[in-house]
Every structure is written in C-alpha cells, then in structure tokens.
Amino acid sequence: MSYTVFARKYRPQTFDDVVGQEHITRTLKNAILQNRLAHAYLFVGPRGTGKTSSARILAKALNCLSSPGPTLTPCDQCDSCREITAGNSLDVLEFDAASNTQVDKVREIIIDNVKYLPARGRFKVYLVDEVHMLSSGSFNALLKTLEEPPPHVKFLFATTDVQKLPATILSRCQRFDLKRIGAPVIAGHLMHIASQEGVNLTEEAALAVALGADGGMRDAESMLDQLVAFCGGKIEEADVLSVFGFTSRQKVSDLCSALLAQDASVALALVHEQAEAGRDLTQLLGDLIGHFRNLLLVQADPAGLEAELGRAVVESLHAQCQGVDRERLLELIDLCAAAEQKMKWASNKQMYLEVAVLRAIQAVGQVTLGEVLGALTALREGRPIAERPKPVFTPVQLPAPRPKAASAPVKTAPSEPAAFAPVAQAQPEATPVAPPVPERAPAPEAAVAAPVVVPVAAPVAAPVAAPVAAPVAAPVAAPVVAPVSAPAVEPLPTPVSAPAIPVVSAPVPEPAPEPAPLSLAALWPLLVETVRKERPLISMWLEGGVLSALSGGVAVFLFPREQPLAAEYIAQANNRSFLEALLSRLVGAPVSLRTELSDNVVLRPVAQPPPPPKEVVKDPMEEFKNDPLIRKALEIFKARLEAV
Helix, strand or coil: CCCCCHHHHCCCCCHHHCCCCHHHHHHHHHHHHCCCCCCEEEEECCCCCCHHHHHHHHHHHHHCCCCCCCCCCCCCCCHHHHHHHHCCCCCEEEEECCCCCCHHHHHHHHHCCCCCCCCCCCCEEEEEECHHHCCHHHHHHHHHHHHCCCCCEEEEEEECCHHHCCHHHHCCCEEEECCCCCHHHHHHHHHHHHHHHCCEECHHHHHHHHHHHCCCHHHHHHHHHHHHHHHCCEECHHHHHHHHCCCCHHHHHHHHHHHHCCCHHHHHHHHHHHHHCCCCHHHHHHHHHHHHHHHHHHHHCHHHHHHHHCHHHHHHHHHHCCCCCHHHHHHHHHHHHHHHHHHCCCCCHHHHHHHHHHHHHHHHHCCCHHHHHHHHHHHHHCCCCCCCCCCCCCCCCCCCCCCCCCCCCCCCCCCCCCCCCCCCCCCCCCCCCCCCCCCCCCCCCCCCCCCCEECCCCCCCCCCCCCEECCCCCCCCCCCCCCCCCCCCCCCCCCCCCCCCCCCCCCCCCCCCCCCCCCHHHHHHHHHHHHHHHCHHHHHHHCCCEEEEEECCEEEEEEECCCHHHHHHHHCHHHHHHHHHHHHHHHCCCCEEEEEEECCCCCCCCCCCCCCCCCCCCCHHHHHHHCHHHHHHHHHHCCCCCCC
C-alpha cells in the first residue's frame, strides 16, 4: 500500500475537524440548519488554511445519501461521500483554474454542463480552485451563469489572491475569509498527529514547527512529515532548527536582550554563532523584527497577543520589555526593516546584519524626544532629572519541559507551549527625591486700621475744621477736598462714636463742549480711509466721485458722466446702507445718501498710507539654540543640535 503524507491523511472530513476556522464552520452549519443555502460561495485565505477542505466538506454535506437532506455531519460511508473524498464524483466537479484559464475550457466544463441534472446526489457542485487565475474572457462568460444558475447547481470558489477577482464576480458570491491559524493551535494539532503516529514530539519542537509554518496548517503537517523521515521516532527542537535552518526563540530573545542592554560584543557573538551554524541570517533578522513586534503588542494589546502565542509567552515578553518605551521599539523595527530590504539582494548578508545590530545598539543609546521634553519639564519645575536605567544582559535558560500528558484529540484546545524564561532586567536606580520645600509662614491677618483723619479745607469766609473719620471697616477713606483759597487749619481727631459727620459737597463739573462739526474737506479723507479698511472692494468706486455737499442730513456724491457704473454701484442697496451708516457715525447725526452725475467734477484723491516697515523675521533655530533650558539640556546629555 502506498504511503500517504500527513497533509492528506489528516485532512479534515467534517466541519468539526476543521481547526482554527470556527467562524466559517459555524456559519455554514447555520446555513444548512436554516435551509439558507446560497448558489455561490467564495473561500478566501492564505495557503494551507482549509479553503478547499471546507468546500469539499460542504459538498459532502449537500449530497450525503445517508440523510434525507443536507446534513451537518456527513457520514463518510455512503457512495457520494467516498467519491467526493476520492475526488472522482460525477456530481462534484473540481476545476483547476490555474491549468484551465481559457474561455473554451470554461464553456466546455461548466457552462455547457450546468443544464444537466446531478447523476446521484441532490446538487451538482462546481468546485473551482485558484479561481483568480481565470482570464477576463472566462470571467465574462461565467457571469450570467453565476448570477442565475439552475436550482440544482452550486458554485464553490477558492482563491489566495482575491484582489484579482472582478467586482462582478465578488458581488455574486458569499465570501468567507479564512484567517491564519495561531501557533498554539497548530502545535496542539501536531502533538495529536504525533501521538497517533507513535512519534515522540516535544512541545518545544511542535511550537518551533508551528512558528515556521506562519499560520498554515498544511505547511506544518508537511514539515512534521519531513522531520519524521529525518529523526525517526523522537523529534526535539534542535532537530527542527537543524533541518529547516530556523533560529531558536531562545537565541532571538538573547539577541534582543543584548541589543536593549547595548552589549555589542554579546550581540555580534550571537550573530557569528548563527552564521557559523548555517542559519538563514535573513530569517534571523525577520525573527528579530517579529520579536520586537511582540514586545510592542505586549505593551499595547496583551490580551490579543495571548490568543496568538499563549499566556506563558506573553508573560515572559512582558518581563523583557520593562523599561523600554514604544518609541524605542518602533525605531528599532523601522531600522531592522530597512536592513532586511538590503539583505535580500546582498551577497554578504552577515555584514549587513552586523551593521544593523550596531546601528540598533546606537539607536538604543540615543536620547529620545520624549526624554528631552521630560528633562526640560523637570528643569522648568525645579525637579531633579531621573537617569534612565541601563538594562544588563543576562543569558536566560529555557525551563525544563513539562511532563507530557495524554494526547488530546483534534477538537480539544491545545496545551500552551512552554515559554522562555523572563529576561533579567536591571533594577532601576532610586530616583533622588528633591528636598522638601519649607512652607512659608502664613501671612498675618490685616490689622484693623485706626481711624484716619481726613482734613477738609474750608473757604476763608467760614473756616471749618471738621475732619471726616473713616469707619472701622474701611482701612482708608478717600479725602474730599474743596477748592483751596486759604491755608488749611490743622484738624483734631474726632472719636469714632461721633454723632454726625459733616458732608462737604463737591463742585458740579461743567459739561464738555460739543465737538465742532466736520467740514467737507476733513470729512472726505476720513470717509475714504475708513472705507478702504472696512470695505476695500467699493473704495475704488467711491473714489471715482467726490462728496460735494452735506446739508439737512443729505450727503450728495457727484460722479463724472463718463462714470455711470460707479454711481450705480454706490447706489446699490447694500453699499448705500453701509455708506449711510458710516457717514452717520462720523457726523454724529442721521445721514442719507444721494448720487448724481455732473460735468466738470473735480476729484479730490486721497493719498495711500505708506506701507508698514517690513518686520525682520528672526531665525527660530537661533532663538531655540540660545534658550537657556536648551543649552542646559545639551550640557546634561552631552549632545549637539544639527540641521536636518
């Protein structure tokens, strides 16, 4: 009997066997239960995530002969289920669009045969794999049939590149997006396969394979098949790293710790060690970027990352990123991503990786903008500047593997993979505490002012020496001084309990004289300058005439006969009301406006004001450099300012 690879042997045959795509299987189950089956389905997702398998399971659920109608659990025993599993069913036609892109093939295989009833099952199912490979002519030929197929026809499409499908095809299908499967889920499924095959697969090795599969279950099963052929009955993490050239999570974590601790010797030694071991250095840099990404997500969304990597891994990542801010991690990701692009086309990849490591260490040691602003704020507030703690690199060891429990079936939740130990972080130095500022003594309450004697000078004819004493509640009383025409007499203090206080009446001020009315010669320039400021659009029309008379509340504007448009523009309702309000404000009385055309009008132009002197613009960079706080910060951080 021929050997069957794991990817085919353990291919899911029911909805419950599909791993990591519960949102897809639940929707299809509900559609079958409620008899809400569409005529076309589109399965979208990365390779090896279950697109074609889900389509085949749906086809078996529709045509299973052991049930009177579509069922949630195909029996896999009837002729229809076995033929669909073997791929030789007459009612389920699998069409590879990558090999049959011509429109003639589409017409021959699909369009010309949809009119025939199924041979044995309830529906005739067309399963088109890699549907995005069809030509534009094939899509156009399929449109009408896809929109209004016979009731016994179902279309199931699968694609890894949905962007290449026309919008007319997408609008006629129900779309299901399959997601990448999490590493813990893949590792648990691999442990189940290993238990079924009698292979001793460690949890560390299963997780290493799952991480290398990048969310694809079929890739993980193929890698496990290759490892069994290489190692036999026992597979450890070192075997996975040796066969596929991966770098262990321990080494990636150590390299990250060395970068954050600015230990160049340890970081370069790790790079040299991986290069001597034949590891893919581009993959190593990609793993380092992924590790920085995990540290960033631990700070931003630890719950979401826990579903992807497991709780133990998230806890260890959280311990490693203590004292590292997001700005630093984002800068390291950008720097390593730029180096990764250069390494793809470089012959000496080790040199580029070493340069990237040294640049990353230099970037970690630089002062960020947030730290500069924090130091400036501390200087302004008079607080001491806290020094940034420098992490110390300490090699970590993976914990001993846990004892293997009984193998779990595929449907159960996989056990959490073992995580690497938390990275030792240097304890931050105690921040010096500023000495307490002595409290200022409370200000003494204002004493009650003694009575203040205010002398009042009287006229010569009747000298009066009666002072006005201030009441106790008011500390100072303002003196009321009458017109002085004789030397004042020194008053004597009056007791507070005096029965009466003499009141001296102040002289009534004379009313201010009314301003003289403006003349036409003075009113015209003032009117023109105000219009230039408030309504510059009508100033040129107004200056085309002249204010000739102002009497009886009527202002007469004369315009030359060759300027009728100016007179009409000024006489418009909005312009007229504005000028009347302005004249009334300047004159101080209501004024109405009248425009006339006349011969020999003598214009009185008003000179334009001289332009204001240009303000000398100071260089903001010079002011910034000369700022005392900036100079102090540059001295503290031993830095300099450079123009970018």
